Amino acid sequence: MFKKLKKWFAPKPPIPEAWLTMPLADIPFLCIDLELTSLDLNDTKILSIGWVEGQGKQISLQSCYYQVISTTASLNQSPVIHGLTADHIAQGQPLRIALEALRQFASSHVWVFHCTNLDMTVLNGVFKKLNIPLPTVVTLDTLRFGLYQLTKNLRPPPPNAVVLPVCRARYNLPAVPAHNALDDAMATLELLFAQIQKFAPKNTDTLKALVVTDALQVFPASTD
Amino acid sequence: MNHIPQHILEFLRDSAPFEVLDEHEMNRLAQSITVAYFSQEDAPNILKQQQGGLFLIYSGQYSVKDSAESERHLSDGDYFGCDNLWQKQSNKIAVTVDSPGLVYCIPKKSFAQCVSTHPSIGVFFRNYTSEQIYSDQVDDSKSMWLYKPISEVISDGIVSEDINSSILQGVQVMSKSGVSSLVITDNQLLVGILTDRDIRNRVVAQQTDVNLAVSEIMTRDPVKISDQRTLFDALCVMTEHNVHHLPVVDKSSGVPLGMLTASDMIRHQRGNVLFVINELTKAPSLYELTRLSWQLPHYFSKHAKRLGDFDIAGKVLSQATDIMTRKLIGFYQQQHGEAPMEFCWLVYGSQAREDQTMGSDQDNGLLFATEPNPEQSAYFADMAEYVCRGLDKCGIKLCTGNIMASNPALRMSIKQAVQQAQSWVREPSPEAILNCNIFLDVRAVAGNRFLLSQLHVERKELLKQSRFIAALTRHASDGHVPLSMFQKFVYKKGLPKKDCIDMKNSGVAIINNLVRIYSLANGLTMPSIPHRLEGLLSHAGLSSKDVKNLRDIWLFLNRLRWRHQIQNKVTDNYVSISDLSSIEKYQLKEAMRVIRRTQQAAVFKFAGGLG
Incomplete structure (x- = not known):
């Protein structure tokens, strides 16, 4: 109990100053999405991972990465959702290769997720399990960012208001077929740019300005 | 192989003219693309970084000036920066963002790569801002020859003989010229024709004296046609009157100009398009006529394969x-x-x-x-x-x-x-x-x-009076083309499908009304739109480019509604946009824009600018 309380009251790890003073237009973002076998964090396995880089409201499609992960875990009902079948999975790569590639972006990019906590919990877990050291990561959550922009004038938010397609529609972005990791990562990054545009149209703001939205988080480097 | 998000590939595949790329080429193109979130503040920077490239709008609305033409209002599926693709020095592009969104930037280099393997992509963009794209398909249509005036088709030099010549003289002329029929004239005017068949039946079979006058055996007052009519008209006349030789005469003087034969027509025509008409002409009773008439829809669906x-x-x-x-x-x-x-x-x-x-x-x-x-x-x-x-x-x-x-x-x-x-x-x-x-x-x-x-x-x-023409023009400008300010299709409520365009009232009828106004003002009485437009070529009021555009658009819209009726076995004019190919969607938009401009021009000309 005391341990838990201590954790709550402990100061949040600070965001490195170098990030905070960087103008939003200059920040390299890496938008990541995972497809999982289930939403139960104790049991879930990564089926596929996709990411794409963006900077200054521009996304070079050359930076797209997508990898199906070979796993022996039961797929449960997940093929219905993301279309990955046992055949796809069998042709996948070991998770280690994807994680080694992802790790290269830890210090250079702000990582963007639609629901950071879920994906980062899973990622932290697998990095630890495979014994791959992960440096400190700064993350930005488009779900929280969207919630902040929504609840400023509307609270509580209507049900479903934070799911990705609904979020995108609020920023007049076209509907995209969801549930492929790369498609979702792309959709999330596009959403982030729309959110930044709405938040700070003048382009002179730094990352510090986003602190108020509660979308930024820091995940310290694994110490063990 | 690098992966590209599915929705991006799908969008590219739906965007004319890139639909022609195969999977590998499409992937290579996609990899080179930068997706930019275009807002008013970011636009200058992005335009500078992507200078010389081609821009394809994925979402949002923009007012763009990228060429000598006037500013265009654009939205998803539209391109800008096309002119720069052909020039070493890039024009400055001015963009006003009316609603921010995503724009795909295609670098000049990868565009050039696409053009080198698919020249049609280059042709598309060369004509992009000059609004001529819809005519490409019209021109290659194999049925277009039917709209040609006969005067363009008949060869120079008519084979004729005076009525007072002998049969022998006439036959020798035919033999020397290698023709199967001869025009007989009296004082330069057409009085009859002589055909191989006449010679067989009325000369050889009856052992007629070949020194008699040709007038003795010729077919008098033959069915004829003016050189100003079309080949199609000629075909109909020949079929209806069951003749194989049709003399062509000058419209005003009546002087014979040439001869059209059945084999001339067959040379032009693949498959017997007018079989049904022929059958109708022969129908001996109301019952038979009715039976044949009901074949018409089947006939069209069987024989009309291509849009043209x-x-x-x-x-x-x-x-x-x-x-x-x-x-x-x-x-x-x-x-x-x-x-x-x-x-x-x-x-x-x-x-x-x-x-x-x-x-x-x-x-x-x-x-x-x-x-x-x-x-x-x-x-x-x-x-x-x-x-x-x-x-x-x-x-x-x-x-x-x-x-x-x-x-x-x-x-x-x-x-x-x-x-x-x-x-x-x-x-x-x-x-x-x-x-x-x-x-x-x-x-x-x-x-x-x-x-x-x-x-x-x-x-x-009476009908030329300007007050009357002005009233007609004002009425014609009431019909709105189904395009929004940003060139998006506007769908009327209450139509059978969500994405329908009423091809008749929102398209063909507007052109019909406009062309009628110009025709009345110029005293033209013929009813058919291609004829009227042709007639208007020689009159003031519409430029030859306008005339050609209107004709092509009119044909195009009619093709779309015909195909809709035949394919869906319906009789309405509500063409669903999802039934069109991406190039057709694009052509339809351009067509609607030209119609709108013609409407405005007519209001300006005939109604003192008051629509």
Whole structure:
């Protein structure tokens, strides 16, 4: 109990100053999405991972990465959702290769997720399990960012208001077929740019300005 | 292989002209693309970084000036920066962001790579801002030859012989020139023709003296055609009169200019397009006529494979309706005797313009030199009733607006018709204008056609009055093309499908109205749109580019609605946008823009700028 309380009251790890003073237009973002076998964090396995880089409201499609992960875990009902079948999975790569590639972006990019906590919990877990050291990561959550922009004038938010397609529609972005990791990562990054545009149209703001939205988080480097 | 998000590939595949790329090429193109979130603040920076490239809008709305042309309002699926693709020095692009969104930036280099393997992509963009894209497909259509005037087709130098020559002289001329028929003239004018068949049947078989005058054995007063009509008309005349040789004469002087033969036509034509018309002409009874008429839809769906094949569908159907009408009048007269006075059977609207579709109903009337007496009236009332019902049996629906010869109000003397026109001009009420739009597209189909020419002469000046033309123009500018300010299709509510465009009222009819206005102002009386446009070429008012554009667009819109009717087996004009290919969608948008501009120009010219 005391341990838990201590954790709550402990100061949040600070965001490195170098990030905070960087103008939003200059920040390299890496938008990541995972497809999982289930939403139960104790049991879930990564089926596929996709990411794409963006900077200054521009996304070079050359930076797209997508990898199906070979796993022996039961797929449960997940093929219905993301279309990955046992055949796809069998042709996948070991998770280690994807994680080694992802790790290269830890210090250079702000990582963007639609629901950071879920994906980062899973990622932290697998990095630890495979014994791959992960440096400190700064993350930005488009779900929280969207919630902040929504609840400023509307609270509580209507049900479903934070799911990705609904979020995108609020920023007049076209509907995209969801549930492929790369498609979702792309959709999330596009959403982030729309959110930044709405938040700070003048382009002179730094990352510090986003602190108020509660979308930024820091995940310290694994110490063990 | 690098992965690209599915929705991006799908969007590219839906974007003309990149649909022609194969999977590998598409992937290579996609990898080179930068997706940019375009807002007013970011636009200058992005335009600078992506200078010289091609921009494809994925979402948002923008006002763009990227060439010498005026500013364009653009939205998803539109391109800008096209002109820069061909120049070393890039034009400056000015973008006003009306609603921010995503824009795909295609680098010049990877664009060039696409063009090198698919030159058609280059052609598309060279013409992109000059609004000529829809005409590409029209020009390559294999049915276009049917719209050619005969004058363009007949070769120079006619083979003819004077009426006083001997049979031998005539036959020697034919043999020397290697032709199967000979035009016989008297004082330069056509009096007869001599064919191989005549020589076989009337000379050789009967052992006629070859020193006799050629006039003894020639076919006198042959069926002929003016050089200003089209090949299609010629084909119809030949089929209807069952002749294989058709002399062509100058429209005004009547001097023979050449000869069209059945084999000339076959050379041009693949497959026997007019088989049905031929059969209709031979129908011996109402029953047989009805049976054949119901084959028409099957005939169209069987023979029209490519979009261009529909160009003549409206004409074929109108000609078929003409023949049905003449056959029905003939059947009636066989039973009830010849007409007690001269009459002219008129057709209005789409049948007159020869752009009928499967959904068109009949619009017709009768014209007399003077008012018939009660007894004559009764004959024509009965005949009109018989013909209109007969057409209905043949599949040409009765007119819901009662614009039919069976309606006594539509059986008029020339004097009454002129009075009617006077009332339209004096008081161009909305109802009068609607009437004009129907009755001013008119064609004589049977009886004494001269009566209609007379009516045209008598009301020509009347209908040219500028106040009347202005009223028609204002009405024509009321019809809105279904495009928003940002070139998005606007869908009317209450149509059978969500993404429907009413191809008739939002497209074809607007062009029909505009062309009618220009024709009236210039005193042109022929009803068909291609003919009218051709006639307008030599008159002031529309540039030759406008004329060509309007003709191509008119053909294109008609093709789309015909294909819709045939493929979906319906008779309405509600074409679903999702049924169109990406290039057709693009062409349709461009077509609508040109129509809107022509509307504005007409308002400016005829209605003093007040729409």
